[in-house]
Structures are given as C-alpha cells and as structure tokens.
Amino acid sequence: MFGTGLSDLRQMLATKSVENIQFLPFLTTDVNNLSWLGYGCLKQDWTLIAVNTIGAALQTLFVLAYLYYSPAKRPVLLRSLVLLAVLAAGYGYFTLLVTDAGTRLARLGLFCSVFTISMYLSPLADLAKIVRSRSTRCLSFPLTVTTFLASTSWTLYGLQLHDPYIVVPNVPGILTSAVRFWLFWRYPAGQDRPHRPLHA
DSSP states (O other), rough: GGHHHHHHHHHHHHHHSTTTTTTTHHHHHHHHHHHHHHHHHHHHHHHHHHHHHHHHHHHHHHHHHHHHOOOOOHHHHHHHHHHHHHHHHHHHOOOOOOOHHHHHHHHHHHHHHHHHHHHHHHGGGGHHHHHHHHHTTOOOHHHHHHHHHHHHHHHHHHHHOOOOHHHHHHHHHHHHHHHHHHHHHHSSSOOOOOOOOOOO
C-alpha cells in the first residue's frame, strides 16, 4: 500500500513540481506508520515492526521530496512540525506518564486504532462530489485495490492474534474500499456525465 506513493514521487522527480499531488496523505500515513511502529515495539511484534519501518521510511521520503519541490515551503514545513510535535507529545505521554506496560499498550493501541479509522473514513467526504459529478476521476483505483488488500490482510492478522486494536481499525478500510469499488462500477471511467456548454 505504501508503494502507491511511488508514482507521485516519480511525477515529482520528472516534473520537478508538486502540482496535482496532495501532501496531507503522505504526512498522516507517516504519523500512522510511526504510531503503529511504536505499538509493534511495545508488543514485540516483528511483523508490525518490519512493515511500519518500511512504511515510515517511504512516507518520510515522500514528505521530504514534496518539501523539496514545493514552491510554498512554509505551510508544508509548518504542518510537518505540528505533527512532529504531536508525535513527540504522544511519545512523552506514553513513556513518562503511563508507567504500566499493559496500560501503555492498550492506550497506544486505542490511539493507533482511532487514527487509522479516521484515515480510512476521510475519503468519504468526497463521496457527495463523486455522486453529483457522476465521475470517479478523483479516485485512485490502484489505491482502492491496495487499501482493500491491506485492510483485509491486517484484519485477518489481527483475528489470528486476537488483537482488537489491529482488527477494528481495518474493518472500515474494507468497507470504504467496497464503497469505492461500487462507485467505480456505477460511474465507470470514460462515461462521465457530459457538461453543457455555457452560453454567453
């Protein structure tokens, strides 16, 4: 799933610009990976550690490339610093204030779950726009497929471990992917609603 950003990275390198590329998904996915990496380290789960180390490294690369090619560096840097401050505050909270290891694991798992659910549900805000325009141009089919496969894999992995913090946040990923698949079926590419010409 993290590799879907590689096409954006190739585009940035080829055009030397960030036109038509969104920054926020890179940043939020990076924070998500770093949070799950912390959860994996606490739980000593090498699958979580390996996957999220790779994910965090790739997302950090995408963030740095975006920052390098962005003409408006200040807002990009400001958003990055705000999320780094949130991560630092979270790290301080989980390591200094929550001393019991079991409580720390449960609270970090809850934080990771809520953050992941919000990431999966955020694209639903575009649904009304897609239905109104009858066009799925703003949706990425490869990202929808990888989200579905990744969410399903993590759900099955969480069920195997009996870990609700892994299972629960990935179910919305499966559901939102199913909604997006339906939108691709309902409004196939190339059959966008024709626009009426404006008369002067």
